[in-house]
Amino acid sequence: MMAAADIQACEYTVLLVDADHAARGELGAVLRRGGYQTRDFDRAAELLAAPDHVFHWSCVVSELSLPDMTGLDLVRNLRDRAIRTPVIVLTAQADIPTAVHALRNDVADFLLKPVVERDLLRRVETALVRHAELVRTFS
Numbered sequence: 001m002m003a004a005a006d007i008q009a010c011e012y013t014v015l016l017v018d019a020d021h022a023a024r025g026e027l028g029a030v031l032r033r034g035g036y037q038t039r040d041f042d043r044a045a046e047l048l049a050a051p052d053h054v055f056h057w058s059c060v061v062s063e064l065s066l067p068d069m070t071g072l073d074l075v076r077n078l079r080d081r082a083i084r085t086p087v088i089v090l091t092a093q094a095d096i097p098t099a100v101h102a103l104r105n106d107v108a109d110f111l112l113k114p115v116v117e118r119d120l121l122r123r124v125e126t127a128l129v130r131h132a133e134l135v136r137t138f139s
Helices: 021-033 044-048 071-080 096-104 117-137
Strands: 013-017 037-041 058-063 087-091 109-112
Touching: 013 021, 013 044, 021 037, 021 058, 021 117, 037 044, 044 058, 044 071, 058 071, 058 117, 071 087, 071 096, 087 117, 096 109, 109 117
Parallel strands: 013 037, 013 058, 058 087, 087 109
Antiparallel strands: none
16 A cells, blocks of 8 residues: 655646636645645636646646536546546535535545645645555556
């Protein structure tokens, strides 16, 4: 089993998807302090237009409510393209059925805003460790 210590944050890019520039900037600052590289996207369509190599060595952190689709639709689109990158969905307004639906539909994690810095960093690290274990298992 892979340990969290095996993940070197500086090797990974977190792909941030949120139309709220200020919120995305705050999340990016937290993740960069945690050692991650970040890349910003205003809309899901921008991320989906990125070449497949962008998704290697990465994790997606997306707002649930995006201007062009939901974060869950984004996950479905990625999976339809066989992109297995872990996706963490954030929202300020969630209920238990929405969270359960997200987790049952291949979302790595579901967090409520405002996000606590150490929680976000821990959840990203956990998602990357799990993903690396899956890749190693099926390689």
